[in-house]
Amino acid sequence: MARGKKIYEGKAKILFEGPEPGTIVQYFKDDATAFNAEKKDVIDGKGVLNNRLSEYFMTGLNQIGVPTHFLKRMNMREQLVRACEIIPLEVIVRNFAAGSMSTRLGIEEGTQLPRPIVEYCFKDDSLGDPLVTEEHIAAFGWASQQDMDDILGLALRVNDFMSGVMYGVGIRLVDFKIEIGRVYDGDFQRLVVADEISPDSCRLWDMETGRKLDKDVFRRDLGNLTDAYAEVARRLGVMPKGTGPQKPTLVN
Ligand code: TMP
Numbered sequence: 001m002a003r004g005k006k007i008y009e010g011k012a013k014i015l016f017e018g019p020e021p022g023t024i025v026q027y028f029k030d031d032a033t034a035f036n037a038e039k040k041d042v043i044d045g046k047g048v049l050n051n052r053l054s055e056y057f058m059t060g061l062n063q064i065g066v067p068t069h070f071l072k073r074m075n076m077r078e079q080l081v082r083a084c085e086i087i088p089l090e091v092i093v094r095n096f097a098a099g100s101m102s103t104r105l106g107i108e109e110g111t112q113l114p115r116p117i118v119e120y121c122f123k124d125d126s127l128g129d130p131l132v133t134e135e136h137i138a139a140f141g142w143a144s145q146q147d148m149d150d151i152l153g154l155a156l157r158v159n160d161f162m163s164g165v166m167y168g169v170g171i172r173l174v175d176f177k178i179e180i181g182r183v184y185d186g187d188f189q190r191l192v193v194a195d196e197i198s199p200d201s202c203r204l205w206d207m208e209t210g211r212k213l214d215k216d217v218f219r220r221d222l223g224n225l226t227d228a229y230a231e232v233a234r235r236l237g238v239m240p241k242g243t244g245p246q247k248p249t250l251v252n
């Protein structure tokens with residue numbers, strides 16, 4: 001296996017040194033957490049599905065010219081990504097009210113927003129990833145004004161891409177979270193979409209039935225999480241041959 005020393009272990013993934021300088025192996029675990037890890041479980045097959053799904057979305061983004069950290073999938077649970085310095089922000093884009101926005105502003109879940117709304121949270125588990133404004137981001141030097149312009153552009157392009165891909169398979173992209181990394185090419189710095197894009201980090205509702213096909217199934221105890229993620233994978237055609245929608249026993 002072409003991976004080196006463990007660099008970091010997060011709630012859903014482990015990062016290892018990659019085979020070449022500037023690369024990292026991202027390993028997808030089956031662990032699911034919610035509410036800042038107050039709720040935890042191991043969901044058989046989740047990591048395999050998220051590895052596949054994140055590969056699918058990141059590859060599509062790369063192909064339409066939205067830069068991401070993704071290089072290639074290596075096996076069932078691992079993908080090779082470009083090493084980058086993660087900006088300590090969770091960038092959330094919302095098309096419909098749900099989750100914390102509905103709670104915070106008293107807007108009924110599912111209400112269409114007048115336009116996509118972008119929010120920023122400071123990535124710090126010990127603080128519960130609090131919502132911050134661009135004022136905090138500039139004042140504390142987490143990102144420059146130029147970075148923020150670029151981040152907004154990336155977030156909206158990811159939103160259009162993901163909304164369209166999901167629309168094509170009868171799924172509504174309610175909201176999602178991305179993380180942004182800095183990649184250095186010599187003296188030059190550019191921003192790329194990093195981390196993962198998967199049903200762990202999106203809200204996905206079936207357009208006809210409203211069925212939730214994302215991590216809210218786990219957060220809210222709505223049923224089997226891998227069945228929901230496998231349904232997304234099946235509709236997108238990324239379930240490998242020979243595996244039914246219920247059995248994500250995926251191989252390479
Ligand atoms: P929220 O409504 O709980 O703020 O979540 C907004 C979106 O961000 C939703 O698609 C789920 C995603 N998200 C994460 O990816 N990680 C997190 O830690 C949280 C709280 C939300």
Ligand code: ASP
Nearest residue numbers: 011033034035036037038
């Ligand atoms: N990823 C976060 C956690 O574990 C929260 C969430 O996705 O709901 O705690």
